Amino acid sequence: MKTADPxxxxxxxxxxxxxxxxxxxxxxxxxxxxxxxxSPASVSAITAQLMEEGLIDIHHVAPGGDAVRGRPxxxxxxxxxAYTVVGVKLTAFRIGIAVTDARGGSLSSLVLPxxxxxxxxxxxxxxxxxxxxxxxxDAGLAMDRISGVGVGLPGVIDGIDGVSHWSPxxxxxxxxxxxxxxxxxxxxxxxxxxxxxxAVAEHWFGLGRxxxxxxxxxxxxxxxxxxxxxxxxxxxxxxxxxxxxxxxLVPGGLPxxxxxxxxxxxxxxxWGLLRMAEEAGLLPQxxxxxxxxxxxxxRALAGEVAAAALFRGAGxxxxxAVSNLVNLLNPPRVILTGEGLRAGPLLRExxxxxxxxxMLPTLKDGxxxxxxxxxxxxxxxxxxxxxxxxxxxxxxxxxx
Amino acid sequence: MKTADPxxxxxxxxxxxxxxxxxxxxxxxxxxxxxxxxSPASVSAITAQLMEEGLIDIHHVAPGGDAVRGRPxxxxxxxxxAYTVVGVKLTAFRIGIAVTDARGGSLSSLVLPxxxxxxxxxxxxxxxxxxxxxxxxDAGLAMDRISGVGVGLPGVIDGIDGVSHWSPxxxxxxxxxxxxxxxxxxxxxxxxxxxxxxAVAEHWFGLGRxxxxxxxxxxxxxxxxxxxxxxxxxxxxxxxxxxxxxxxLVPGGLPxxxxxxxxxxxxxxxWGLLRMAEEAGLLPQxxxxxxxxxxxxxRALAGEVAAAALFRGAGxxxxxAVSNLVNLLNPPRVILTGEGLRAGPLLRExxxxxxxxxMLPTLKDGxxxxxxxxxxxxxxxxxxxxxxxxxxxxxxxxxx
DNA sequence: CATCTTTCTAAGGAGCCCGAAATAACCAAG
DNA sequence: CTTGGTTATTTCGGGCTCCTTAGAAAGATG
Numbered sequence: 001m002k003t004a005d006p007x008x009x010x011x012x013x014x015x016x017x018x019x020x021x022x023x024x025x026x027x028x029x030x031x032x033x034x035x036x037x038x039s040p041a042s043v044s045a046i047t048a049q050l051m052e053e054g055l056i057d058i059h060h061v062a063p064g065g066d067a068v069r070g071r072p073x074x075x076x077x078x079x080x081x082a083y084t085v086v087g088v089k090l091t092a093f094r095i096g097i098a099v100t101d102a103r104g105g106s107l108s109s110l111v112l113p114x115x116x117x118x119x120x121x122x123x124x125x126x127x128x129x130x131x132x133x134x135x136x137x138d139a140g141l142a143m144d145r146i147s148g149v150g151v152g153l154p155g156v157i158d159g160i161d162g163v164s165h166w167s168p169x170x171x172x173x174x175x176x177x178x179x180x181x182x183x184x185x186x187x188x189x190x191x192x193x194x195x196x197x198x199a200v201a202e203h204w205f206g207l208g209r210x211x212x213x214x215x216x217x218x219x220x221x222x223x224x225x226x227x228x229x230x231x232x233x234x235x236x237x238x239x240x241x242x243x244x245x246x247x248x249l250v251p252g253g254l255p256x257x258x259x260x261x262x263x264x265x266x267x268x269x270x271w272g273l274l275r276m277a278e279e280a281g282l283l284p285q286x287x288x289x290x291x292x293x294x295x296x297x298x299r300a301l302a303g304e305v306a307a308a309a310l311f312r313g314a315g316x317x318x319x320x321a322v323s324n325l326v327n328l329l330n331p332p333r334v335i336l337t338g339e340g341l342r343a344g345p346l347l348r349e350x351x352x353x354x355x356x357x358x359m360l361p362t363l364k365d366g367x368x369x370x371x372x373x374x375x376x377x378x379x380x381x382x383x384x385x386x387x388x389x390x391x392x393x394x395x396x397x398x399x400x
Numbered sequence: 401m402k403t404a405d406p407x408x409x410x411x412x413x414x415x416x417x418x419x420x421x422x423x424x425x426x427x428x429x430x431x432x433x434x435x436x437x438x439s440p441a442s443v444s445a446i447t448a449q450l451m452e453e454g455l456i457d458i459h460h461v462a463p464g465g466d467a468v469r470g471r472p473x474x475x476x477x478x479x480x481x482a483y484t485v486v487g488v489k490l491t492a493f494r495i496g497i498a499v500t501d502a503r504g505g506s507l508s509s510l511v512l513p514x515x516x517x518x519x520x521x522x523x524x525x526x527x528x529x530x531x532x533x534x535x536x537x538d539a540g541l542a543m544d545r546i547s548g549v550g551v552g553l554p555g556v557i558d559g560i561d562g563v564s565h566w567s568p569x570x571x572x573x574x575x576x577x578x579x580x581x582x583x584x585x586x587x588x589x590x591x592x593x594x595x596x597x598x599a600v601a602e603h604w605f606g607l608g609r610x611x612x613x614x615x616x617x618x619x620x621x622x623x624x625x626x627x628x629x630x631x632x633x634x635x636x637x638x639x640x641x642x643x644x645x646x647x648x649l650v651p652g653g654l655p656x657x658x659x660x661x662x663x664x665x666x667x668x669x670x671w672g673l674l675r676m677a678e679e680a681g682l683l684p685q686x687x688x689x690x691x692x693x694x695x696x697x698x699r700a701l702a703g704e705v706a707a708a709a710l711f712r713g714a715g716x717x718x719x720x721a722v723s724n725l726v727n728l729l730n731p732p733r734v735i736l737t738g739e740g741l742r743a744g745p746l747l748r749e750x751x752x753x754x755x756x757x758x759m760l761p762t763l764k765d766g767x768x769x770x771x772x773x774x775x776x777x778x779x780x781x782x783x784x785x786x787x788x789x790x791x792x793x794x795x796x797x798x799x800x
Numbered sequence: 801c802a803t804c805t806t807t808c809t810a811a812g813g814a815g816c817c818c819g820a821a822a823t824a825a826c827c828a829a830g
Numbered sequence: 831c832t833t834g835g836t837t838a839t840t841t842c843g844g845g846c847t848c849c850t851t852a853g854a855a856a857g858a859t860g
Binding site: 009042 | 847848850855856858859
């Protein structure tokens with residue numbers, strides 16, 4: 001057990017300072033002191049050390065608060081150049097890679113349109129290695145400038161040990177993927193469920209910046225869930241995070257990849273939509289090429305009734321799952337995101353209706369449901385963020 | 401924001417010491433020092449203060465650890481007499497009251513067999529007042545010896561502000577019940593969802609003593625859920641805890657008290673069982689007197705097929721909900737408890753089958769499902785515990 | 801140049817932790 | 831009964847960080 005010694009005290013105050021700078025952008029020392037209740041003297045000492053380490057830097061000098069007189073405030077901000085990290089996102093169809101700075105800004109990016117799911121984890125690790133080396137070179141950097149790699153992928157992922165227990169991308173056998181990639185690249189690698197990754201990114205850079213607890217639902221090839229509780233990523237047993245896609249929605253319903261029946265995934269994920277479309281004769285049997293789901297979306301948006309019904313059903317299913325989530329856990333905010341929202345209002349409206357219909361009336365006032373559409377850069381931030389978390393991690397986690 | 405100063409440091413270490421004493425029973429100072437990594441000097445100082453405050457006391461003197469030589473260890477334990485609190489449990493049929501000491505030991509108890517649900521919150525507060533005064537007198541104490549009252553009841557309860565937003569006991573209009581009782585008795589009153597209360601009690605005194613995260617499912621007049629995450633009670637928005645009873649199990653299924661359809665409560669709570677029994681012609685229409693559900697249990701245990709089917713169905717429904725909970729949140733341990741388990745194996749077996757059938761195979765190894773049957777004294781401990789939590793609360797919650 | 805605000809530096813004081821030494825309590829052998 | 835060995839607990843001094851206060855330096859305005 002970590003005891004509380006002066007070192008921890010320093011670490012806590014240091015964390016408060018960094019966190020304030022992160023949250024409230026470029027900010028003057030006096031202002032930090034006011035918000036953290038630390039004395040200006042302490043803030044000065046801490047920021048001096050942070051600057052020496054390169055974690056923060058001087059953004060610019062601005063005239064004082066209300067009055068324009070007096071010595072101008074020196075605004076401090078996170079130093080983008082403090083760390084360079086690589087974000088990797090694995091989906092069934094592609095490997096996305098981006099090199100980002102410490103603020104989540106993208107230095108270079110790369111997409112490998114590869115059907116990852118048919119390859120063994122060792123092969124995937126090889127592909128990731130090649131892609132990362134390429135992308136780092138594109139950014140004009142050497143590998144030794146990279147502080148770490150964050151890999152996000154759907155499935156049951158042990159983010160602490162870096163093991164994929166079950167994933168549509170890496171298969172059903174436990175794969176120590178983080179170690180595999182780390183061995184190849186010679187830098188630390190963190191593996192994380194993609195929804196967790198998004199949750200952390202939302203917490204640092206997105207709609208969760210000012211929140212201490214919220215839920216993120218990702219709608220993609222699978223339906224994922226990330227939870228921030230008490231400002232920290234929620235993990236269940238053994239480092240495995242939460243999952244929404246395999247809640248039983250319809251007992252004895254459609255079969256799902258996981259071997260169970262009636263999962264949300266079978267009704268609302270890309271995978272499930274394709275299965276249902278095949279079943280309904282809308283699509284021929286086939287593999288899961290990315291253009292198939294795109295085609296289905298286009299047909300639905302163009303007004304094809306049967307296709308539209310699928311997306312409406314998916315929206316409703318997600319809506320029920322979200323309302324269950326709200327009834328169960330009552331998070332103050334739920335952020336919906338992911339490529340699966342591409343069907344737009346077609347999916348969104350039945351989703352919101354189902355939420356309204358199934359949420360306990362008592363909870364309606366206290367819960368926000370938000371949509372957040374991301375560009376490609378945002379998941380890279382997410383992957384980058386899980387590296388940053390290592391650096392900035394709140395110290396009192398360590399006390400138990 | 402609370403800054404980290406020496407005071408916080410002390411508070412953290414003090415908490416670690418108390419927590420170690422709580423967990424590992426009567427324990428010597430050297431042993432505390434070993435487990436907390438604090439120096440013997442610090443442990444000595446902290447325990448001296450705790451003894452002065454009366455929170456802990458000397459249990460007895462035992463010969464040293466392995467060898468019998470040397471100065472004997474002085475074993476320290478929580479002092480039962482440190483605080484006296486009253487636990488109150490409200491259900492639809494009765495008010496249970498117990499006076500307990502700081503270790504959860506019962507000094508006196510009382511059950512008022514009153515159908516609480518038909519009375520207004522103000523009347524219920526009057527009844528609680530009378531019962532508490534009686535029970536405290538029975539214990540041979542004066543009211544000014546009581547440090548506080550903890551009230552547990554089912555429903556959507558804001559445990560921070562002490563407001564019942566929706567409850568089968570206090571109705572659907574927000575009722576500031578904690579304030580109402582506190583005004584009458586002149587002592588602090590905490591209101592809490594009964595499942596939260598049980599979760600905290602399990603954490604302090606029961607099957608969650610050694611755990612830092614687990615879930616408690618209570619099966620009674622309603623199905624409740626309490627979550628301990630990171631050693632703390634999980635609360636959603638606005639102090640309202642989680643709830644399992646109103647997850648949608650069967651879309652468009654049986655109507656539930658909450659106004660929705662297909663809730664778990666409609667299938668597995670006492671309330672739902674009675675409704676289904678009436679529907680099936682097993683029972684005449686009637687109110688919810690406690691003997692009705694008891695009668696139904698007896699008939700089922702005696703072999704009446706239709707009645708038994710109801711309980712099997714309830715077990716299955718709970719099993720699905722629990723597996724959803726596990727698939728969703730993956731808590732390392734789930735503790736099932738409550739009077740609703742009175743049907744025994746009749747309910748338990750289909751429940752465990754449904755869990756086995758619906759849980760993601762990957763999670764099976766990491767999740768324990770336990771049953772914990774309580775006597776009446778245990779909920780009183782629960783109610784008492786929420787007072788204790790005030791006293792012992794982990795200090796680093798305060799830093800954000 | 802006077803004024804004003806921010807930032808830095810320095811000194812004094814308080815609380816905590818830790819290590820070392822002292823003390824306490826008991827056992828066991830002589 | 832005494833004395834030495836052994837382990838637990840307490841006491842004490844040094845060192846760390848924090849806070850406050852005060853003052854000086856920096857940088858801008860008027």
